[in-house]
Amino acid sequence: xxxxxxxxxxxxxxxxxxxxxxxxxxxxxxxxxxxxxxxxxxxxxxxxxxxxxxxxxxxxxxxxxxxxxxxxxxxxxxxxxxxxxxxxxxxxxxxxxxxxxxxxxxxxxxxxxxxxxxxxxxxxxxxxxxxxxxxxxxxxxxxxxxxxxxxxxxxxxxxxxxxxxxxxxxxxxxxxxxxxxxxxxxxxxxxxxxxxxxxxxxxxxxxxxxxxxxxxxxxxxxxxxxxxxxxxxxxxxxxxxxxxxxxxxxxxxxxxxxxxxxxxxx
Amino acid sequence: xxxxxxxxxxxxxxxxxxxxxxxxxxxxxxxxxxxxxxxxxxxxxxxxxxxxxxxxxxxxxxxxxxxxxxxxxxxxxxxxxxxxxxxxxxxxxxxxxxxxxxxxxxxxxxxxxxxxxxxxxxxxxxxxxxxxxxxxxxxxxxxxxxxxxxxxxxxxxxxxxxxxxxxxxxxxxxxxxxxxxxxxxxxxxxxxxxxxxxxxxxxxxxxxxxxxxxxxxxxxxxxxxxxxxxxxxxxxxxxxxxxxxxxxxxxxxxxxxxxxxxxxxxxxxxxxxxxxxxxxxxxxxxxxxxxxxxxxxxxxxxxxxxxxxxxxxxxxxxxxxxxxxxxxxxxxxxxxx
Numbered sequence: 001x002x003x004x005x006x007x008x009x010x011x012x013x014x015x016x017x018x019x020x021x022x023x024x025x026x027x028x029x030x031x032x033x034x035x036x037x038x039x040x041x042x043x044x045x046x047x048x049x050x051x052x053x054x055x056x057x058x059x060x061x062x063x064x065x066x067x068x069x070x071x072x073x074x075x076x077x078x079x080x081x082x083x084x085x086x087x088x089x090x091x092x093x094x095x096x097x098x099x100x101x102x103x104x105x106x107x108x109x110x111x112x113x114x115x116x117x118x119x120x121x122x123x124x125x126x127x128x129x130x131x132x133x134x135x136x137x138x139x140x141x142x143x144x145x146x147x148x149x150x151x152x153x154x155x156x157x158x159x160x161x162x163x164x165x166x167x168x169x170x171x172x173x174x175x176x177x178x179x180x181x182x183x184x185x186x187x188x189x190x191x192x193x194x195x196x197x198x199x200x201x202x203x204x205x206x207x208x209x210x211x212x213x214x215x216x217x218x219x220x221x222x223x224x225x226x227x228x229x230x231x232x233x234x235x236x237x238x239x240x241x242x243x244x245x246x247x248x249x250x251x252x253x254x255x256x257x258x259x260x261x262x263x264x265x266x
Numbered sequence: 267x268x269x270x271x272x273x274x275x276x277x278x279x280x281x282x283x284x285x286x287x288x289x290x291x292x293x294x295x296x297x298x299x300x301x302x303x304x305x306x307x308x309x310x311x312x313x314x315x316x317x318x319x320x321x322x323x324x325x326x327x328x329x330x331x332x333x334x335x336x337x338x339x340x341x342x343x344x345x346x347x348x349x350x351x352x353x354x355x356x357x358x359x360x361x362x363x364x365x366x367x368x369x370x371x372x373x374x375x376x377x378x379x380x381x382x383x384x385x386x387x388x389x390x391x392x393x394x395x396x397x398x399x400x401x402x403x404x405x406x407x408x409x410x411x412x413x414x415x416x417x418x419x420x421x422x423x424x425x426x427x428x429x430x431x432x433x434x435x436x437x438x439x440x441x442x443x444x445x446x447x448x449x450x451x452x453x454x455x456x457x458x459x460x461x462x463x464x465x466x467x468x469x470x471x472x473x474x475x476x477x478x479x480x481x482x483x484x485x486x487x488x489x490x491x492x493x494x495x496x497x498x499x500x501x502x503x504x505x506x507x508x509x510x511x512x513x514x515x516x517x518x519x520x521x522x523x524x525x526x527x528x529x530x531x532x533x534x535x536x537x538x539x540x541x542x543x544x545x546x547x548x549x550x551x552x553x554x555x556x557x558x559x560x561x562x563x564x565x566x567x568x569x570x571x572x573x574x575x576x577x578x579x580x581x582x583x584x585x586x587x588x589x590x591x592x593x594x595x596x597x598x599x600x601x602x603x
Contacts, residue, residue: 058494082497089492096488097542106484110497117481117545162496 007070009034009166009198010055015064016222017054024050025062026222032200034165037192039209040202042219043243048202049090051219052168055200056087068166082110086159088169091152091176096143100154103143104129107158129161132195133187149180156187167191169201173208181205185212206239206260218242234258278540282553289557290331294323296564298571321458329457329465330563330577331556333522334532336469336514338555341529342536342547343476343511346483347504351592352417354529355515359423360397361526364512364519366427366434367393369446373434384464384520391468391516397423398508452525452578454563461521468517473552475510479503480544487542525559525578527585532558534592 008031017025025047032038040048053059054066057073066073068084076084086107096103108122118126130136133153143151152172159167172188173181189212192199203209209216210230218226218238226238233239239247239260246263295301301323305315341354355361371389378385404419431450435443448455476483482503485493494500518525536550559577562584566577 053491056495058491078494078499079497082495085495087492087495089489089495094489097537098484098487102484102543103488106481106488107496109481109485112481115478 007067008032009036009069011065011067013065013067015054015062015066017050017059017062019050024222025054027064028222028224029064030217030224030227032198034198035192035196036198037189037212037214038198038200038217039213039215040200040217040219041204041206041209041242042225046219046242047222048219049170052087052170052200052202055166056085056168057081058087079110082162082164084164085166085168086162086164088152088155088159088167088172090170091148091155091172091174093148099140099142100130100135100146100157101126101139103154104158104161107162109162111163125161125163129157132160132191133157134183147180149176149183152176152180152184153187156184156191160191165196166198166200169199171202171204173203173205181208188212210234210258210260231258234260275540275543275546279546279550282536282540282550282557286331286553286557289560290327293560293564294319294327297323297567325459325462326454326457326563327560328459328462329521330454330560332462332465332469333454333518333525334528334559335552335556336465336473336518337525337528338532338536338551338558339473339476339529339548340511340514342533342544342551343483343507344529345533346486346544347507348416349487349489350416351530351534352589353420354527355394355398355511356524356526356529357417357589358397358401358420359427360394360401360511360515361519361524362424362427362431363397363400364390364394364516365450365524366430367391367396367516368449368520369431369434372442372446373438383467387464387468387517387520390520391512393427394512394516394519395509397427398512402504402508448576449523451576452523452581453574453576454522454559454566455574455576457521465517465521468513468520472510472512472514472517475506475513477548479507479510480548482507483544483548484542523576523578525581527581527588528555528559528562530592531581531585531588534588 011031013029015025015028016023028051040051042048050059054062057076057078060074068076068081073081098106104126105118105122108118108125111122112118127136130139133156135150135153135157138146138150138154143154146154156169156172169188173184176184185208188199188201191197213230215228216226216230216233217224218233220242225242226233226236234249243262247260248263250259250261251257252259295303299315299318301315301319305313306319308316310316341356344353344355344358345351347353367389368386370393371386380388400423401419431446435446438446482493482498485496485498490500532555533547533551536547536554540546540550559581562580563577566575566580569575
């Protein structure tokens with residue numbers, strides 16, 4: 001029995017979603033506490049992206065319950081939800097014809113009063129977000145002129161400016177070079193530890209997930225295969241189950257942290 | 267790609283306003299017969315110049331400004347919602363839907379008005395709404411819609427409505443049928459003050475709605491999912507903007523017929539000049555749209571004077587190559603800019 005009767009930040013119970021007669025998510029039950037860093041892994045088509053979109057209200061419907069701060073997701077208006085949860089889409093290179101400053105200011109939408117395009121407070125939030133992601137020098141560049149890494153940082157800056165306590169990311173470092181990968185993760189870890197925001201990140205890079213996550217959620221075929229600390233995931237051989245192939249584990253020569261690489265049979 | 271912004275937007279906007287003002291002040295003096303300022307100012311009873319100026323050219327100017335602004339703004343709205351320069355009410359068949367509505371009204375020989383709106387305008391509005399419903403339905407059935415699919419759907423919708431109009435014409439008498447044909451070409455020929463008053467409520471309503479949604483139009487440009495995640499109710503915003511577009515297109519088409527391509531060219535040119543931010547783009551589009559159609563109308567009145575070329579023919583002659591240029595530029599698959 002807990003002493004405090006606070007409800008978890010996010011809780012799903014028996015949540016299922018069908019799209020076009022196909023069951024994408026299958027009876028998912030889990031809770032995420034405030035301040036956690038959760039990585040979501042699993043094979044292609046496991047339902048990772050769909051789960052993020054359901055949490056963010058982009059996809060509505062489904063059976064079962066999703067609750068955010070003890071209140072059903074469906075009871076939130078789009079605006080209310082946007083003030084609580086922000087989403088960083090996969091870097092798919094969709095053309096966005098705005099400057100960085102304009103784009104990040106657009107993220108203040110859920111805070112704006114009708115017809116306003118942003119006041120002093122909003123401009124300050126934009127600037128703080130650009131500073132936090134080290135993208136201040138890009139403010140007047142057009143998004144379509146940025147490199148993949150710069151663009152990804154700007155997308156994160158926009159999510160920060162939006163100001164929610166929950167940050168959802170869909171493959172934040174896909175297509176990035178090692179330097180930008182590190183920068184993006186440094187930003188995310190900082191947001192999580194110093195900013196106290198809850199981060200839920202879908203990724204295919206297992207080592208990133210092992211390195212930064214408090215807990216890892218492994219999905220397979222739309223159901224939860226595992227949800228727990230990285231160390232236990234490794235010990236239980238979850239990766240082998242999830243991806244149906246063998247992995248090798250090493251410990252980092254200096255830090256001793258566990259590293260994983262898939263064993264190839266070419 | 268622009269690295270930095272070129273001219274300040276404020277300067278572009280001032281030029282747009284000056285252009286619109288110059289056009290509005292000059293156009294009524296020009297035509298087959300150039301009218302001097304003095305005869306207008308004197309305004310003597312029985313002076314033919316004064317009569318032409320105040321009773322023919324000024325209302326026609328007002329009608330072209332209204333129609334041009336509304337068509338351009340509805341084009342801008344569609345381009346933003348579909349994130350594609352080729353998507354306009356004209357290319358997607360909304361204008362022909364409005365035409366069908368109007369043709370049905372004419373054919374049925376109805377004559378009524380509701381809340382001060384003529385039945386013709388209401389029928390055109392309903393036709394526009396119906397075809398927008400079709401387009402909306404198509405985009406919902408097929409998610410992740412390519413430019414090609416969308417344009418083909420537009421062609422199909424266009425065919426459907428055009429052949430229905432042909433059928434109505436077939437059922438009509440010769441004189442009637444000829445009037446429908448002339449009207450379908452899109453013309454400002456018979457616009458008087460009455461036409462202006464007829465267009466005004468629908469057009470003003472649609473324009474006002476769109477101007478309230480500039481932030482939402484900006485969010486559409488970042489993609490629907492991101493827009494939803496930023497807290498915009500995407501389905502509701504879409505419905506509202508579709509309604510606004512139907513009002514504008516219906517109002518214009520009922521009076522002037524389907525004048526094509528204004529809604530494609532004007533916002534695109536404005537976007538190149540002033541950028542994609544709708545807080546600036548929408549007013550610029552309004553100003554330039556009105557000026558553009560008024561200028562096209564000068565051509566339509568003077569090129570083969572004393573006869574007239576319907577203004578819809580002029581805009582189509584300008585617009586079709588523009589359309590091909592946009593299509594062949596090859597960036598249309600990627601999106602807006």
